[in-house]
Amino acid sequence: MSDALVLAVPSKGRLQENASAFFARAGLKLTQGTGIRDYRGKLVGVPGVEVRYLSASEIASQLASGAAHLGVTGEDLIRETLPDVRGQVELLTPLGFGNATVVVAVPQAWIDVRVMADLDEVAATMRARHNRRLRVATKYVNLTRRFFAETGVADYRIVESLGATEGAPAAGSAEIIVDITTTGATLAANALKVLDDGIILRSEANLVASLKAPWGEAQRTALKAVLGRISAEERARTTREVRAAMPENGTIDLATLAGLHEAELPYGAPSGPDGEIVLRCPEAAMFDLADALVAAGARAVSVRRIDYAFAAENPLAERLLARV
Numbered sequence: 001m002s003d004a005l006v007l008a009v010p011s012k013g014r015l016q017e018n019a020s021a022f023f024a025r026a027g028l029k030l031t032q033g034t035g036i037r038d039y040r041g042k043l044v045g046v047p048g049v050e051v052r053y054l055s056a057s058e059i060a061s062q063l064a065s066g067a068a069h070l071g072v073t074g075e076d077l078i079r080e081t082l083p084d085v086r087g088q089v090e091l092l093t094p095l096g097f098g099n100a101t102v103v104v105a106v107p108q109a110w111i112d113v114r115v116m117a118d119l120d121e122v123a124a125t126m127r128a129r130h131n132r133r134l135r136v137a138t139k140y141v142n143l144t145r146r147f148f149a150e151t152g153v154a155d156y157r158i159v160e161s162l163g164a165t166e167g168a169p170a171a172g173s174a175e176i177i178v179d180i181t182t183t184g185a186t187l188a189a190n191a192l193k194v195l196d197d198g199i200i201l202r203s204e205a206n207l208v209a210s211l212k213a214p215w216g217e218a219q220r221t222a223l224k225a226v227l228g229r230i231s232a233e234e235r236a237r238t239t240r241e242v243r244a245a246m247p248e249n250g251t252i253d254l255a256t257l258a259g260l261h262e263a264e265l266p267y268g269a270p271s272g273p274d275g276e277i278v279l280r281c282p283e284a285a286m287f288d289l290a291d292a293l294v295a296a297g298a299r300a301v302s303v304r305r306i307d308y309a310f311a312a313e314n315p316l317a318e319r320l321l322a323r324v
Contacts, residue, residue, distance in 0.1 A: 004050040005222035006213070008041040008062055008071035011039060011053035015205065018097040019072045026233040027308070028226065046229075048278075057081065057245035064088050066212030069219055070226070074098050076180060076203035080143050090209045090320050092227070093234070098205030100180040102140055104147070104198030105145035107169055107176075108191045115197050116151040119176070123155040126175075133157045140200075147200045155293055166190040187266075215324040227316040232308040240286040241304045244277040247297030252277075257296065261289040280309070 009023075010016040020030050029044040030051055041051035051182065052068065060081040062068040082088050106113050113122060123134040134156040137166040138144050141158055148156065159174045166186055178200065181187055187194065207230070213219070242263070248254060250273040258265055263281035270276055273290065277298060281289050286303050293301050 001147075003216055003218040003271050004048055004071065005070065005219045005226070006050050006052060006062075006066040006068045007043065007226070008052045008054050008059040008073075010056055010059070010072060014096055015056060015072070016053070018095070018205065022072070022095050022097075025237075026229040028229055043226070044059075046222060046225045048218055049226065055094050063208055063210040064212065066214070068133070069210055069213040069215070069223070071208050073208060074100065074203050074207055075206050076100060076102050076140070076201055078208060079201060079203075080140050080315065083142070088211055090211060090323060092207045092209055092320065093197050093230070095205045095207060098202050099203070101192045102143055102178065102200040103187075103193040103201050104178050104200065105166075105177050105179065105181075105187050105194050108193045113195070115195055116148075116153060118194070120153050120155070122175075123153065127155055134176065135174040136176055136178060137161045137165050137174035139165060140178050140180075143200055144178045151197070166192060177183055206308070211322045211324055215321075220321065223320070224314060224317050227320075228314050229308070231314050232310045235309040235311065236306045236312050238283055239280050239306065239309055241306050242277075242279045242281060242286060242289050242293065243304065244293050244298035244301040246273050246277060247273045247299065248273050249297070250275075252293075252296050252298060254279075257292055261292065262283045263289055280306075 009019045023030055028046065030041060030043040031044055033055060039053040043049040043051055046097065054062065056073045059068065059071040059073040060077040063071045064082050072095065078082055078089060078091070079085055104116065107146065114117065119134070126132060126134050136144060136156050137159045139161050141160060144158060157169065161168060165177050165179040167190060168177055170190060177192065184194065250271070254265060254269045254277065258279060261281055262285050263279045266280055267278050279289065290301050290303060
């Protein structure tokens, strides 16, 4: 479909499972052609969307080139792969899975090396004593170069890692590493420690949009449908609906009460003792809001979860379309 909105999602593993669950929560079911070996599919319920199943690194590349309009991939891959993130893509929303931290790790035996400034001293000593540069094993070449430049470490060389990066110091192919970690257990098992200021990026999977893709009318229409459902699910997930009966005397200052608790009156304020109060507020404010309603004389106060909360405004789509 030449005018289709192309959505690239991970092709296997936990990332695929989590991506499918994310879209399912928004009422968007991913299908995968005729089987797991078919790398194209559809988004059930939204016409004009072509789903492509790719590796996470391929997704970053397709977004950069404009071959895909939307994609689910890690922020670490986006910032590693794309030289101009701001000019090539829009990171629409973090998805809450695929969490990993890109870190600088050194041998635990280096007890006097705790921060990046200490690395500069190590590099200088290595150059003076052995006439060679500090070696850094990593798959994250661009992130490493940018971070080391920002922290003033210059006398080093990168050893590109193709296998288990954490094993490079023990194997003698590098002195330190830049790699991703989740719990730190693998680093500890390889006698490595993270520098106190050695966190380069806290990454997670993101829904990312390409600024280089062709955004015709058909793609924009499909985009609004997809992001409208995602926004409605996100809004509902972080919002609670508080309902109550009006006080018997039929008076309550709902506007002031709503303002104090970051709440809104989606259907307006009721009047008279038989009216039903409906307020929506952030999840963190629901107990205080319920207590305030009770104190004001409201009756039968209840709090509900809602599945979707649609609105005329679509902040995700509006932010993207303002840039394409």
